[in-house]
Amino acid sequence: MEKEEYLDLYHQMVLIRRIEEAAALLYQEGKIGGFLHLYIGQEAVSTGLISARLPQDRVITAYRDHGVAINCGVSADMVMAELLGKVTGTSHGKGGSMHMADVHKNFWGGHAIVGAHLPIAAGLALGDQYKGRNGVTICMFGDGATNIGYFHEALNLSKVWNLPVLWVCENNQYGMGTAVDRASAVSEIRQKAEGYCIPNERVDGMDIIKVRQAAERLLADIRSGKGPYFLEVETYRFSGHSMGDPERYRKQDEVKRWEENDPIGIYDHYLTSNKIAEEAELDQIDQKVAAEVQASIQFAETSPEPEPADLYKHVYFDK
Amino acid sequence: MARITMREAISRALWEEMERDPDVFIMGEEVGVWGGSYAVTKGFYDHFGEKRVRDTPISESTIIGAAIGAALTGLRPVAELMTINFAFSAMDHIVNQAAKLHYMFGGQMTLPLVIRTVGGGGRQLGATHSQTPDAVFAHFPGLKVVAPGTAEDAKGLLKSAIRSNDPIFFIEHATLYQVRGEVPDGDYTIPIGKSKVHREGKDVTIVTYSKMLETSTKAAEQLAATGIEAEIIDLRTLRPLDMEPVLASFRKTNRAVIVEEGWRSFGVGSEIASRIYEEAFDYVDAPIQRVAQKEVPLPYNRTLEQLALPQVEDVIQAVKEVL
Numbered sequence A: 001m002e003k004e005e006y007l008d009l010y011h012q013m014v015l016i017r018r019i020e021e022a023a024a025l026l027y028q029e030g031k032i033g034g035f036l037h038l039y040i041g042q043e044a045v046s047t048g049l050i051s052a053r054l055p056q057d058r059v060i061t062a063y064r065d066h067g068v069a070i071n072c073g074v075s076a077d078m079v080m081a082e083l084l085g086k087v088t089g090t091s092h093g094k095g096g097s098m099h100m101a102d103v104h105k106n107f108w109g110g111h112a113i114v115g116a117h118l119p120i121a122a123g124l125a126l127g128d129q130y131k132g133r134n135g136v137t138i139c140m141f142g143d144g145a146t147n148i149g150y151f152h153e154a155l156n157l158s159k160v161w162n163l164p165v166l167w168v169c170e171n172n173q174y175g176m177g178t179a180v181d182r183a184s185a186v187s188e189i190r191q192k193a194e195g196y197c198i199p200n201e202r203v204d205g206m207d208i209i210k211v212r213q214a215a216e217r218l219l220a221d222i223r224s225g226k227g228p229y230f231l232e233v234e235t236y237r238f239s240g241h242s243m244g245d246p247e248r249y250r251k252q253d254e255v256k257r258w259e260e261n262d263p264i265g266i267y268d269h270y271l272t273s274n275k276i277a278e279e280a281e282l283d284q285i286d287q288k289v290a291a292e293v294q295a296s297i298q299f300a301e302t303s304p305e306p307e308p309a310d311l312y313k314h315v316y317f318d319k
Numbered sequence B: 001m002a003r004i005t006m007r008e009a010i011s012r013a014l015w016e017e018m019e020r021d022p023d024v025f026i027m028g029e030e031v032g033v034w035g036g037s038y039a040v041t042k043g044f045y046d047h048f049g050e051k052r053v054r055d056t057p058i059s060e061s062t063i064i065g066a067a068i069g070a071a072l073t074g075l076r077p078v079a080e081l082m083t084i085n086f087a088f089s090a091m092d093h094i095v096n097q098a099a100k101l102h103y104m105f106g107g108q109m110t111l112p113l114v115i116r117t118v119g120g121g122g123r124q125l126g127a128t129h130s131q132t133p134d135a136v137f138a139h140f141p142g143l144k145v146v147a148p149g150t151a152e153d154a155k156g157l158l159k160s161a162i163r164s165n166d167p168i169f170f171i172e173h174a175t176l177y178q179v180r181g182e183v184p185d186g187d188y189t190i191p192i193g194k195s196k197v198h199r200e201g202k203d204v205t206i207v208t209y210s211k212m213l214e215t216s217t218k219a220a221e222q223l224a225a226t227g228i229e230a231e232i233i234d235l236r237t238l239r240p241l242d243m244e245p246v247l248a249s250f251r252k253t254n255r256a257v258i259v260e261e262g263w264r265s266f267g268v269g270s271e272i273a274s275r276i277y278e279e280a281f282d283y284v285d286a287p288i289q290r291v292a293q294k295e296v297p298l299p300y301n302r303t304l305e306q307l308a309l310p311q312v313e314d315v316i317q318a319v320k321e322v323l
């Protein structure tokens, strides 16, 4: 990687963190409605992963999708506008926090039924395979999603049809309040891929460099026609499952322990100790991000609401 | 014109569309090597190959989910669910995904997707394999639901469905596959979302579709012998529902009977009746009658099964009620 790219990844991670913090405040002010799931703590996962993709690679994820949108190149403005339900948002205010997408950036959403997007990911990959394109579909989902039938059907089909998919399980240790070992028969989630003869591995998701390296290698393998691959990424969400989570299922010192492994702190240290960047340069990025987030809030707040007539728009494509 | 079965009509529509557009492909259980559980895709695998005639595992959610994904990339999948009873295993992908994605993402995703499936009772398959839950699927904005009653319509509507850019749930009736009808030669389409006057009459309006078109036509023939002229409207598409021919007919006859194979409660008949009351109340001369399946899970025993399904006599009886 060139220095510029190292700094860009830092920028993306910090931007996600600050957008999420701002979103939490806007939620408390009542400006964001519905459910809001923050990505704080998991920034290294999608930033590392998506930075390794080629433009033809598709990305699809679950409802914890703001960060993924940013990594796919969606602007902070559009993310914020969607959170506020504005017509300038990614989904013109019809999707909300859980349903962001930008197909022109090969970001295929934001899906809020746990595990339901895995079969869709298989289909996206089928589309590329059918047309002889060399894109890979990167499908991200939580540990909890590996317990629903869709996961098993989709993994099986991906192997039977040798589809170009990178299955990425973001194991953040909990599905809502249920710890992995209370819901999953296997403790290492990657083991589930064994049942479908899908090669698999586990990586430390708090370290962006490790995620990035694994992703580069696996995407190249899949692109060369080797079929699907399963990557389990160990990570942790520092905030509750969604806003208003009483967090009765985990102890504060467990959260503290993980927070010491803050992915941004780890990356900051990596950049400075390897003399890739000076602390002052990173501070500058931090300031730039603060301004960007402020501007995105400004953009979202001053953006128009959808028109009442938009209610009936896009129910069908054909007139 | 040729006199062919509904099975052949559907098969020809698929074949011609696959010849016409290389992005059209079929996926589902037993569609390939087996030739289709109802023999609709017989010969397809040998002709088009395994890339375009794709046998899937028994994974209903993933059949529909993967078809959605493929459609999002611009392909035109025709996903087959072996019977409508198994569609419940794919309900999430039909309802929460197929019917929502275009709208929910502000129009940026399009789904040129056809889900073909087979419904209907009357073959002694017992309660799990005999349902006609068409109204369930017609409940969801974002999905289009088509259910042809003639071979000509089946071919023309299926071609329109394959060329459409919306997700379409295409319901065939298992006991209509053998029924023959006149079908125009070559390429033609029939628009989705258009009801049609199937038989003209002046005394009573019978609103129906799919298998019950056959039942209603038999009833109309018997009624004609006694001097009662029934007009039959074939809905053909349940969503979007085209009420114009229904209302035009009702304004003429002032009496209506709605005939469906599914259960009466919360069904197609309930919808049509209330739409008539809402939009043509001044023309009502008699309470609208509904003919539908008895409210039981369909039994295996032949006599009981026929007792539960709507019969020609039930339609005649209902017509007499409104006259």
Ligand SMILES: Cc1ncc(C[n+]2csc(CCOP(=O)(O)OP(=O)(O)O)c2C)c(N)n1
Pocket: A064, A112, A113, A114, A115, A141, A142, A143, A144, A145, A146, A172, A174, A175, A176, A241
């Ligand atoms: C099919 C389905 N069941 C239940 C829910 C409610 N729900 C939303 S998120 C969630 C937990 C999912 O956990 P995981 O997959 O680990 O993702 P994480 O939230 O940890 O990112 C549940 C149960 C849902 N959205 N969809």
Ligand SMILES: [Mg+2]
Pocket: A142, A143, A144, A170, A171, A172, A173, A174, A175, A176
């Ligand atoms: Mg989780």
